[in-house]
Amino acid sequence: MGHAVRIDGLTKSFGQVRAVNSLSFTAEPGRVTGFLGPNGSGKTTTLAMTLGLVRPDSGTATIGGVAYRDLERPGLTVGASFSADFHAAHTGRAHLDIARRAIGVPAPRVDEVLELVGMSDAADRKTGGYSLGMRQRLALGAALLGDPEVILLDEPINGLDPEGIRWIRVLLRHLASSGKTVLLSSHLLSEVQQTVDDVVVIRRGEIAFTGTLAELQRGNGERTVLVAAADQAGLGHALVAAGAQVHGVRGDTMRVTGIEPDTVGVIALAAAIPLIHLSIEEGGLEQSFLDLIDGVDSHHGGSAVDQPPLSEGAHS
Missing domain, CATH: 3.40.50.300 (P-loop containing nucleotide triphosphate hydrolases)
Incomplete structure (x- = not known):
């Protein structure tokens, strides 16, 4: 036991x-x-x-x-x-x-x-x-x-x-x-x-x-998702409408919280916006x-x- x-x-x-x-x-x-x-x-x-x-x-x-x-x-x-x-x-x-x-x-x-x-x-x-x-x-x-x-x-x-x-x-x-x-x-x-x-x-x-x-x-229920898309502005608007928070762009990549990576993919597909990159920010655990x-x-x-x-x- x-x-x-x-x-x-x-x-x-x-x-x-x-x-x-x-x-x-x-x-x-x-x-x-x-x-x-x-x-x-x-x-x-x-x-x-x-x-x-x-x-x-x-x-x-x-x-x-x-x-x-x-x-x-x-x-x-x-x-x-x-x-x-x-x-x-x-x-x-x-x-x-x-x-x-x-x-x-x-x-x-x-x-x-x-x-x-x-x-x-x-x-x-x-x-x-x-x-x-x-x-x-x-x-x-x-x-x-x-x-x-x-x-x-x-x-x-x-x-x-x-x-x-x-x-x-x-x-x-x-x-x-x-x-x-x-x-x-x-x-x-x-x-x-x-x-x-x-x-x-x-x-x-x-x-x-x-x-x-x-x-x-x-952390407090949030992970930072890194995403790049063919239409960054369009995807950013769609993510905000879905309740996510967009924290600006690092290089060509948006930093997004309040949403899971798979949901980002679903939103991008529904908006017909091709994704170039999608990942969780490295170092999140240590941070x-x-x-x-x-x-x-x-x-x-x-x-x-x-x-x-x-x-x-x-x-x-």
Whole structure:
């Protein structure tokens, strides 16, 4: 059936800084949810509260309807990666072996995970010599040791080269397709837009948007359609009559909102006006994201907000 991650009214302050404010959203099984926002927006704090590492001032975070601390075998239910830092003298294999002993999975799982994350050849090298991308792969491997139903990843794509990014996209899509809940944070939409199904955008510790990628691209229900026609003026009049808004011409192309591309084609056909070009304006998705996070004050940023002391509340 899967385990949904439900965040309901989470609020947390560190001194005078409100890191998270009445945050509510759900990450569903079988889907990859992108938890997006600028550095310092409260993403890490939220994930830490979900794992019981930070005590919220108010609100709840549950996994399959249960708080993390109340899960019967949390290491086999939730896999999490917050950091790609390891003991420099340990090999990758040793790190995974320590982690698998802690959650009680059999030794053969270490080699399975090393193969899964493409680290078999580097398994017996000390992690102090690993690149950032290799450390990210090992951290993801540690999160997957218990074959968990829920995977929480904090900035997992940071440091990966293009091949690594393609690899993690395929892996995360595979995990979601098997019914697992995948929630990953990032400060860059461009890093994850080909990976995620759903998007949660956070700004200053508050929800700025929740929905699908397509809904984010539409923004406030509008997408900008680029259209060029043999009779620009005639088509412009017809589009306005149909309720669209024409925002002027860029080169030989009109920018139109309030109407879908297929409807533009229907109107042009009815008016017997041949179309030369018809598309959706590129960059609309990224622009929608930037519009949502625009205006974050600098005093809300920095590690003091988005990198809380993870020991706080661990025994609460």
